[in-house]
Amino acid sequence: MGFAPQVEYLKSNMSSRSSYVCGYGTFLFLIALLSFIAQSQEGILNSIRASNLPSRIRKDSTTAEEKQWAVLVAGSAGYENYRHQADVCHAYQILKKGGLKDENIVVFMYDDIAFHVDNPRPGTIINKPFGHDVYAGVPKDYTGDNCTVDNLFAVLLGNKSALTGGSGKVIDSGPNDNIFIYYADHGAPGLVGMPVGKDLYAKDLIEVFRKQREASSYKRLVFYLEACESGTMFEGLLPSNWSIYAITAANGEESSNGVYCPEFYPHPPSEFSTCLGDVRRRTGFDYEYTSHVMQYGNMELSKELLSLYIGTNAANDNYTGNSNMETWSLARAFDQREATLLHFLHKYQKAPDGSAKKAEAHRDLLGIHSHIRHVDRSINHIAATLFGDENAANAMKFVRPSGQPLVDDWDCLKELVRAYEKQCGGLSWYGKKYTRVIANMCNAGINVEQMMGASTRACSHEIDKN
Incomplete structure (x- = not known):
C-alpha cells in the first residue's frame, strides 16, 4: 500500500462518524456534580461561600476539622497525549485556588510535555485555546519512571514503605477526611493505563478501596475518571453502601473524547499539533453524538457540597456553564484514539x-x-x-x-x-x-x-x- 492511501485511511478512520462535543475535562467534575445536586437541591451551589458552609467543616468549627486530600493522575506519556497532563495540571490549579495545600495534593504525571521538543511554548502547558499556563507550580511528586500503578496504590493506602522513588508524599488521611481522585487517560474495557509498567485494572482499584475502607482512611471518597469505556472500572464492582462515589466520562461501551484539536473548531493556536484537553460542558447534554456521564457507588454523596472535595473559591460559586450553545454545537471532538491519530497526521501534513x-x-x-x-x-x-x-x-x-x-x-x-x-x-x-x-x-x-x-x-x- 502506498503512503497516500495510508493517509486517506487514517483520515477516513477519524471521520467515519460525526462526533460532536461530548468529552469533558477536569472542570467538568464541577459541572456534573452541579447537575446531579440540582435535582434535589436546586440553586444551593450558586450561593456557596466559605461563611455559609456547615459548622462541621468551617475553619472556626469546634469539632474535628475535615481535611481535604486529592490525587491527580495523568495515565499517559508522549506529546500526542498532551491533553491528559494538561487536564491534570488544570485540576491542580482549581484545587489550589480552592484552598487545598500542596501537602494534601499528590500528582502523578510523566512530565514530558512542558519541555518536549514539539511544544511550541517551552515550559508551559495550556488546556484550552487562549488559556493561561496551568503547569506553573504543579508538584512533581511522581514523574517519569516513578509514575507507576504500584506507587499509586502505595499513595492511596498511605504506605510509604511500598514507594519506589518520587516525593514520598502519600494520602495520610483519617476517618474524618475527604479524598478526591481525578484520573485522565486512554482507557479500555476493565482498565486504564499508567505511563510506566502495569496497567490499572478495575478489580485491583476496588481492592484498594476496600483496604482504605477497612483502615477507616476516609469519610467520603469521590473519583472522577476521564477515559474511554471508563464505566467498566466500576460497573458491577463498586458497592453502593461504601462511602465512595464515582463519575465517569463514558459508559462501558463508548469512547471518551478530546477537543481543541488541530484544524477543528474550536482549534488550538496554530502552532499546536495536538488536542489540548476536554470540553467544559457535560457530555450528552445537547449534541447528537455523545458519551454518557455515569454514576456509580453511593448516590447519597451526589447530594454533598462540592466544596468538601475541591475547596472553596468564589470564582467557581456562580458558574452556570457556556450560554452560547449554538457556538459550541459546531465544535468537533475526537474519541481518545482518534485524537492520537490526528496528532501524527497533522504533524506529517505540517x-x-x-x-x-x-x-x-x-x-x-x-x-x-x-x-x-x-x-x-x-x-x-x-x-x-x-x-x-x-x-x-x-x-x-x-x-x-x-x-x-x-x-x-x-x-x-x-x-x-x-x-x-x-x-x-x-x-x-x-x-x-x-x-x-x-x-x-x-x-x-x-x-x-x-x-x-x-x-x-x-x-x-x-x-x-x-
Whole structure:
C-alpha cells in the first residue's frame, strides 16, 4: 500500500462518524456534580461561600476539622497525549485556588510535555485555546519512571514503605477526611493505563478501596475518571453502601473524547499539533453524538457540597456553564484514539516537504498504520480460532447486561492479555480497546494455553514492534 492511501485511511478512520462535543475535562467534575445536586437541591451551589458552609467543616468549627486530600493522575506519556497532563495540571490549579495545600495534593504525571521538543511554548502547558499556563507550580511528586500503578496504590493506602522513588508524599488521611481522585487517560474495557509498567485494572482499584475502607482512611471518597469505556472500572464492582462515589466520562461501551484539536473548531493556536484537553460542558447534554456521564457507588454523596472535595473559591460559586450553545454545537471532538491519530497526521501534513521532520512523521504514520492493521488482524484471527468463524463476530461484539462486571475472573483477563502480548506484541493505546473481547474469552472458559496457541498461530509472521 502506498503512503497516500495510508493517509486517506487514517483520515477516513477519524471521520467515519460525526462526533460532536461530548468529552469533558477536569472542570467538568464541577459541572456534573452541579447537575446531579440540582435535582434535589436546586440553586444551593450558586450561593456557596466559605461563611455559609456547615459548622462541621468551617475553619472556626469546634469539632474535628475535615481535611481535604486529592490525587491527580495523568495515565499517559508522549506529546500526542498532551491533553491528559494538561487536564491534570488544570485540576491542580482549581484545587489550589480552592484552598487545598500542596501537602494534601499528590500528582502523578510523566512530565514530558512542558519541555518536549514539539511544544511550541517551552515550559508551559495550556488546556484550552487562549488559556493561561496551568503547569506553573504543579508538584512533581511522581514523574517519569516513578509514575507507576504500584506507587499509586502505595499513595492511596498511605504506605510509604511500598514507594519506589518520587516525593514520598502519600494520602495520610483519617476517618474524618475527604479524598478526591481525578484520573485522565486512554482507557479500555476493565482498565486504564499508567505511563510506566502495569496497567490499572478495575478489580485491583476496588481492592484498594476496600483496604482504605477497612483502615477507616476516609469519610467520603469521590473519583472522577476521564477515559474511554471508563464505566467498566466500576460497573458491577463498586458497592453502593461504601462511602465512595464515582463519575465517569463514558459508559462501558463508548469512547471518551478530546477537543481543541488541530484544524477543528474550536482549534488550538496554530502552532499546536495536538488536542489540548476536554470540553467544559457535560457530555450528552445537547449534541447528537455523545458519551454518557455515569454514576456509580453511593448516590447519597451526589447530594454533598462540592466544596468538601475541591475547596472553596468564589470564582467557581456562580458558574452556570457556556450560554452560547449554538457556538459550541459546531465544535468537533475526537474519541481518545482518534485524537492520537490526528496528532501524527497533522504533524506529517505540517512538516516541510523534503525535511527530516517530514521523514520522521512519515515513519510514525507508517508505524501506526502497521500496528493498527496488525492488532485488528491478530485479534480477529484469534477469535475465529477460539470460537469458530460462525461465532467469532458475536464474541467480538458481545456486551454483558448492565450491572454485571466486565469479567468474572480478573486474573484470567490479566493472564490472557499477557499471553497475547507475549506472542503478538503490546496492545498499546489502540489495541487495548479489544480487552472486552479477551474478557469474553475468559467468560467463555478459554484458558491461558488455548490463548497462547491461538496467539502463536495468529502472530507467527513478523510482529509489528511499534
